[in-house]
Amino acid sequence: MWKNIKQIIFDADDTLWENNIYYVQATTDFIELIESGGFNRSEIQQAFDDLELKVVEERGYGSHNFVYILEELFRNYSQKTKTPLDAEKLRFITRRFEEHPVSIPQLFPGVIDTLRYLKTKYALYVLTKGDFKEQQGKILRAGVHECVKEYFILPEKNDAAYRKLLEEHNWLPAETCMVGNSPxxxxxxxxxxxxxxxxxxxxxxxxxxxxPIEARDGRFLELKSFEALQKVF
Ligand SMILES: [Mg+2]
Known part of the structure; x- marks a missing residue:
């Protein structure tokens, strides 16, 4: 079955390059900062999770929305404590995300070599969700656009998005493979x-x-690294 594949679509964040690790680090630092005002750690985490969910639903993905969450929570907590929270530290945490739009994504080992190899046998594409400019910038600065035929940046990657992509390009599902980190x-x-x-x-x-991953039939495979794709395809 796998030998019928004609096109391979790649996720970008945390598949081609590091991404979530920056958010995890910033969230940890932020919670520590608020905690220093005498607040309970798990309550801060809960408040963060609740607001994150709301912001993603209402505003979508992207680092500017993440920064908005931190600033909003910082404001709320500042009003609830007599101990002033460290605004300098908040700036330090959020500043890192201002550098993101200009920095080169940290690609995982062998990504470009693997794409160059796969490109000789398949039509390659990137499919990512998030803020258009932010994601496009990462694709271009990483040099990934040179290895793929086209990249797609959508607000969401759900069933309808995949259906539409297949329809628009006349791709058969049985000839198409998706590669990514997100179940x-x-x-x-x-x-x-x-x-x-x-x-x-x-x-x-x-x-x-x-x-959890739903189906584990013959169309599903799990690999330890991006480079390992060269052994499969
Ligand atoms: Mg991803």
Whole structure:
């Protein structure tokens, strides 16, 4: 079955390059900062989770929305304590995300070599969700656009998004494979639409992108690294 594959679609964040680790680090630092005002750690985490969910639903993904969450929570907590919270520290945490739009993504080992190899045999594409400019910038600065035929940046990667992509390009599900780290955005919707799927787990997948993998039939494969794709295809 795998030999019929003609096109391979790659997720970007945490599949081609590091991403969530920066958010995890910033969240940890932020919780510590608020905790210093005498607040309970698990309550801060809960408040963060609640607001994150709300912001993602209302405003979508992207680092500017993440920064908004931190600033909003900082304001709320500042009003609830007599101990002033360290605004300098908040700036230090959020400043790192201002550098993101200009920095080169840290690609995982062998990504470009693997893409160059796969490109000789398959039509390659990137499918990522999030803020258009932010994601496009990362694709271009990483040099990934030179290895793929086209990249797609969507607000969400759900069943409808995969269906539409297949329809628009006249791709058959049985000839298409999705590669990614997220069970929720890459693997499960692709499998439900009849695509092949290769899961490359990331050590710290964002919890809003995680869920159990639904099907484990002949169309599903799990690999330890991106480079290992060269042994499969
Ligand atoms: Mg991802």
């Amino acid at each position: 929720k955005s890459d693997i499960n919707p692709a499998l439900r639409q009849g695509l092949f799927a290769v899961h490359i787990p990331y050590r710290d997948t964002w919890k809003l992108d995680d869920e």
